[in-house]
Amino acid sequence: MIVWHAAALACKGLAATPIRAVVVVFGLALAMGLPGMTVRTASHIEAVMVERAVRTPVLIAPRGSPFEVTLASLYFRGEAEPRVPFFVAAQAVTRGYGSAVPVLVGYRASGHPLVGTSADYFEARGLRPVQGRLPAVLGEVVVGAGLAAQAGIAVGDRLRSDRVRPYDLGTSQPVELRVVGVLGWSASPDDEVVHADLLTLRAIEGILHAHEPAGSEAAPGLGASVFLPVDLSPETLDRVHAHGALEELPVTAVLVFPPDDRRRDQALGDWADHPELQAVQPERVVSVLVELLVRVRDLLLAWSMIVSGCTLALIALVLALWRRLRERELALLRTLGASRSWIALLVAIEAGLLLGVALSLAAGFAWVAPVLLLGALG
Amino acid sequence: MSRLAIHGRDLLLDRSARGPSWLVPSLEVSRGERIALCGPSGSGKSTLLSAFAGRLAARRGSLQVEGCELVGASEAVRRAHRLATMGQALQDAEMISYLSTVDNVLLPLRLAGRPVGAAQRARAHDLLARLGLSDRQHSRPSQLSHGERARVAIARALIAAPPLLLIDEPTASLDPASREAALDLLFSAEGTVVFATHDPGLIARVDRAFDASIWREP
Structure with missing residues (x-):
């Protein structure tokens, strides 16, 4: 009481x-x-950081300090010059090192980080859309859960790519991107970025493009063909093309996911003597940062x-x-x-x-x- | 059980070593008696009430209040005895600032660990009503005048129906109507009542009155 x-x-x-x-x-x-x-x-x-690094056993990166490229390609932080040819991913697969996923970073869409990769990336990271679907054709993007919630982005919205070279009007043009999916929450850097297929980023770069021939209705009286603003709508996709070999074009890094430790070690050894590239173990890089x-x-x-x-x-x-x-x-x-x-x-x-x-x-x-x-x- | 509510003998009291002292050779107050300690300001009325309440320890002598020898008793014993047997209305009518009038009245029951239910609240409301404070039951002390706080203090002294009431200057700040209501309530209470007062009207109503100044040492 x-x-x-x-x-x-x-x-x-x-x-x-x-x-x-x-x-x-x-x-x-x-x-x-x-x-x-x-x-x-x-x-x-x-x-x-550690979990992300552990789940990415090998990273094919340009020679030099591995920190920048690890931070850029795993955590989408900072910038790294894309110097790894796209075909390296195919090489890794052919050599039996498991799935290999190219990653291209350093782009933005409507102010948000834009990451170019392949469909295998979502499988390797265990990312599933909770709304909509994954990108299937050029111009489609999927948004991380955190970014979607923070910026209020939903399926059906349109984003516009930021200009790669703002003062070069003749090459890259802003591209309209269609949001076709929102990824589930993963408590990782994937939550905060926009994902697109690598080819969509090539279109943003102006490498994939469309143009009208000289003298056509769109370019009357001109002596050269005219670049058209890149339109990646389904109706005009068949007019979009590239000149040259796309597989030669560089990406930021190639993420390799070997099925076991033996093949991981083989992958690490395979690029040990490469003059321009190196195989990096992100776990070791991150342990220094940690x-x-x-x-x-x-x-x-x-x-x-x-x-x-x-x-x-x-x-x-x-x-x-x-x-x-x-x-x-x-x-x-x-x-x-x-x-x-x-x-x-x-x-x-x-x-x-x-x-x-x-x-x-x-x-x-x-x-x-x-x-x-x-x-x-x- | 003794017939005496208060029995003092050769009691020496002082508030400080350098201050005045009081020597009470003999004082007997019977149970149920109403007495008044009177005299001019500084004569020692409140000092004697403090001694009866066990708030002031006597330097020597004997003072039995409601069957408990207070001289030489520990402070814990004196506090427990005070809580169990006495109701006090102090001159300054101090109240707990964050409690309502009713909750202030119920305070002695809470301190004694006694139940505070509907019956006790009803009694508190009744006491306040009889003191003319029906509309002030939920007021905070800061919203009350000094006279109203003095009446709340009287209700607080009565709430536990103690055998001994020690009431200091009950009428000093009351208007005539409130004064009559307060005195009627106090005189209707069962048990012994000791007033400290210089109100001639009150002195005229009590059974006996003592001039406290006769016990003050020169």
Whole structure:
């Protein structure tokens, strides 16, 4: 009964000063949750990075530092010059190293990252559309779940490719892209990009194009053929063509998915002596990055603990002042005959309620922080 | 059970080492008696009430209140005894700022761990109504005048129907109608009532009155 009465009084006391209670609760929650948020966010980034790297056993990339090309082709971050001929993918398959998927990055559609690849990519990454379907013909794209939700993109929408070379009006023209599907949530970088077939990106580059011959209705009196704005609508697809061998054109990297470790090692060895290309093991590249991340995390953790300590000290000061302001109330309770244990119970319940709510919030902050932070950062 | 509600002998009281002190050679208050401690300001009325309530520990002597020897008793014992046997209305009519009038009246029951249900709330409402505070039952202390807070303090003292009531200056801030209502309620209460007052009208109504200044040491 006494606990019940003390709890009732404590609740009424807290409810009477809601702003003070909310400030203390949020201050406590942030102070207690900050280290957890730091650790969980870093761990989440680490897990996503490592998982992605582990699921991509081999990467065929140009010779040089493997970091840029790994970040660009696995995580769609940064830029890497496309210098791997497209036919390398076919070579890898022919040599029995499992499925090989070309990846071309560095393009954008309506401001969003656009990745060119083949249909095998979705199979290899386990990506399935939750709305619509995967791209089947030129000009069709599928959008990652996170991007679709964030930008409000749905099946049937149209995106426009950003110009590859903004000041060269004669070559690439913006291409209208049809959204035919939205991928399911995968908690990976695929959630934040637009995927298209590699040939669609060739059209954006202007390599796949259509033109009217000189003297035709579209180009009357001109002595040369006229480039037409690239129209990848189903009615005009048969007029789109390329000059030269498409398989010679470069991609950013080729992702190879060997069926076992032996063939992975063979693939790594096969390109070891290639003068222009190398086989990279993304897991090793990422382990270096993760090591760096761990150091940063430790530094952030140390800082967050200092900040938390200062915040807790401030809150202790606020609570001490609060206690002082309530001295008259406690004196009245003593005057009426309240025992020390009754008053201690009242204070403990109040503190417990504040601490309990703050701890729950802190746990919540730590739990959702990675999602919110990474979502905000894109 | 003793017939005496308060029995003091050779009681030496002081609030501080350098302040005034009071020596009470003998004081007996029978159960059910209404007495008044009177005298000018500073004569020691409130000091004596504090001693009876066990809020002020006597330096020596003997003071039995409702069967409990308070001199030499620990603070915990005195607090528990106070809660169990006394209702107090203090001069400053202090209230808990975040509780409504009714909840302030019910406070002694909560502190004693006694049930607070519909019956107790009904009694609190009744006490407040008899004190002319029907329309102030859900007000906060900050919304009440000093006279209204003084009446809430009287209702709080009465809520647990204690055997001993210690009432400090009950009429000082009351208008005539409220004064009569408050005194009628206090005089109708069962048990012993000790007033600290210099209200001649109240002094005229009690069974006995003591001038506290006669016990003040020179």
